[in-house]
Amino acid sequence: MLSKSYTVQNIRTDALRDVSLDLWAGELSLIIGPSGCGKSTLLSLMSGLSRPDSGTVYAAGVELSALSDAERDAFRLAHCGFVFQGFNLFPALTALEQVQIPLDYLKVPQDRAARRAAEALDMVGLWHRRHLRPAELSGGEKQRVAIARALVKRPSLLFADEPTSALDSTNGGTVTDLLRRIAHATGAVVACVSHDPRLIARADRVLEMEDGRLLRDRRPAHSEPMEPL
Amino acid sequence: MAVPLARRILVYEWRRFLPATISVAFSGVLMIVQGALLLGIVSANALYVTQSGADLWIGFPGTQSADLGRAIDPGIAANLYMDPRIARVEALLLGAGDWRGARGGGTSVTLVGIDPRPDGVGLSKAMSPPVRVLLQEPGAVLVDETDLDKLATDIGQKAEINGHLVRVVGTTRNLRAMGGVNVVASLGTARMLDSAISASDSVTYYLAKVPEPRNISAVHAHLSSIPGSAGFEIWTAGELAGLSVRYWLLESGAGIGFVFATVIAMLVGTLITSQTLMAAVAASITQYATLRALGVSFPELRKIVIEQSGWVGAVGLGMGLVCSLLAAALARLNDIPFELRAGMMLFSAAVVLSVALVAGLLALRRLRHADPAALLR
Numbered sequence: 001m002l003s004k005s006y007t008v009q010n011i012r013t014d015a016l017r018d019v020s021l022d023l024w025a026g027e028l029s030l031i032i033g034p035s036g037c038g039k040s041t042l043l044s045l046m047s048g049l050s051r052p053d054s055g056t057v058y059a060a061g062v063e064l065s066a067l068s069d070a071e072r073d074a075f076r077l078a079h080c081g082f083v084f085q086g087f088n089l090f091p092a093l094t095a096l097e098q099v100q101i102p103l104d105y106l107k108v109p110q111d112r113a114a115r116r117a118a119e120a121l122d123m124v125g126l127w128h129r130r131h132l133r134p135a136e137l138s139g140g141e142k143q144r145v146a147i148a149r150a151l152v153k154r155p156s157l158l159f160a161d162e163p164t165s166a167l168d169s170t171n172g173g174t175v176t177d178l179l180r181r182i183a184h185a186t187g188a189v190v191a192c193v194s195h196d197p198r199l200i201a202r203a204d205r206v207l208e209m210e211d212g213r214l215l216r217d218r219r220p221a222h223s224e225p226m227e228p229l
Numbered sequence: 230m231a232v233p234l235a236r237r238i239l240v241y242e243w244r245r246f247l248p249a250t251i252s253v254a255f256s257g258v259l260m261i262v263q264g265a266l267l268l269g270i271v272s273a274n275a276l277y278v279t280q281s282g283a284d285l286w287i288g289f290p291g292t293q294s295a296d297l298g299r300a301i302d303p304g305i306a307a308n309l310y311m312d313p314r315i316a317r318v319e320a321l322l323l324g325a326g327d328w329r330g331a332r333g334g335g336t337s338v339t340l341v342g343i344d345p346r347p348d349g350v351g352l353s354k355a356m357s358p359p360v361r362v363l364l365q366e367p368g369a370v371l372v373d374e375t376d377l378d379k380l381a382t383d384i385g386q387k388a389e390i391n392g393h394l395v396r397v398v399g400t401t402r403n404l405r406a407m408g409g410v411n412v413v414a415s416l417g418t419a420r421m422l423d424s425a426i427s428a429s430d431s432v433t434y435y436l437a438k439v440p441e442p443r444n445i446s447a448v449h450a451h452l453s454s455i456p457g458s459a460g461f462e463i464w465t466a467g468e469l470a471g472l473s474v475r476y477w478l479l480e481s482g483a484g485i486g487f488v489f490a491t492v493i494a495m496l497v498g499t500l501i502t503s504q505t506l507m508a509a510v511a512a513s514i515t516q517y518a519t520l521r522a523l524g525v526s527f528p529e530l531r532k533i534v535i536e537q538s539g540w541v542g543a544v545g546l547g548m549g550l551v552c553s554l555l556a557a558a559l560a561r562l563n564d565i566p567f568e569l570r571a572g573m574m575l576f577s578a579a580v581v582l583s584v585a586l587v588a589g590l591l592a593l594r595r596l597r598h599a600d601p602a603a604l605l606r
Binding site: 047049069070073074075076077078080082084086088090091092093097100101102104105110113133149 | 231232234237238240241242515516518519521522523524525526529
């Protein structure tokens, strides 16, 4: 049972109230709800970005909520991929370099890192744009580079926070399909937070939240066949 | 090679780091130039020592600065002449005069009496031997080339000092005094001009030349131990010069004022540097937060910021150094006392670089205390 509250200017807000859930590997779990419902807080607790006030988080067999800050850093580096709403790419780096950065910090040797970065970029269909900086890429392309950056370390957990809200419907659809295909192909836990209802049809599992509580947990019936990755 | 993120950010976003770089350069220049001017000005009080070739100076006990020397007992001369390690003994006189020349009215001048032999050591670096021997003519004086305008005179012209006729036979170099004017004459002429030092055995300093540098301390010790040494004091040239500089630096109002101005310059430079660098780092805070989310540890982030601050500091210092050298050249062209010393430049460089590094790390503190998740919104 996870709880987390924030105190801003002496006003206490309960962002999460006694939430309990399991996420499964190999599927895209979508957490939806109105803004302020606590879904991003849940994501940051599950990914080890922050710690719960009460309750425990287990991820990849590790009790995340018991780790120190430095240990959680190391856990994220080793196991977690992130895709952010605002892309959060480094303006100074080319697409290929963006993707290589996590591998550099994982101390992967240069030649292997470059090869894996190239493969990841190819997987999101952007090999031909590898030399471009974020300013020269479209929104959809930026998010695909960010997905490649999350993917390149072959994470067991992939978290996406509102990955489509800065994109049009076509690009949003592409990005969501990509996330789902990654879940199916790599067997990773893929958790996506969004308030975009268009995503529901593409998710394997939908968790609805409101006021810091989990309201519903369902599996939409899928009609769309998935292409292999 | 891994992707050099720190340098990539620095090069790509150089405009963001430019204000910090310029402020590093600015505070470096401010510190170096202020310090060099201060040292240049206070060093003017040690000019008699630094422009002379003597190794040991014998003067009035307790003298606080070379230009404040007083007459001493000439009896010490015998000991100096008898010491075989001393190759040359020479007197130097300091007197005062009232210069009256073409401009009308009087100008107070300091009279410096030296031995006019061509190989004399007193003020030997301020004039060439051919100019020095011109002083052998009674009534001949030298003034500094930078003081010709102040005295409204020129080589070959006549003037009066304390009512006696003198003729300017040449100029000295690097003998510009702080405030006053130095007029150099032979010992005989100086005694004729200033009645206070007119006695034939009146001496302000004895200058001794010790050809073997390793003998200097032994001679120094020997002279200090002879009976009657309470009537004089012995310094090496370096000691007396240092004494004079320190006296004006620390005990005169002018020196303290200048030190204060230098400290202010340092503080202002430091403040601007830290603020601009902190702003530059803070502007990239979402990039650092992204790295945090990706699992990059705080020490690794610190490395990036330290590398960037180091580059900002190094480039800024390079710019500052070039500007300081330009200032030195400009000062030299205008005969402004300007002492650019390596020690001072190293000190300024160390201060500015540490400020840059500390400012960078302070800027990162925000990241440490903030929730990385919140910075990514």
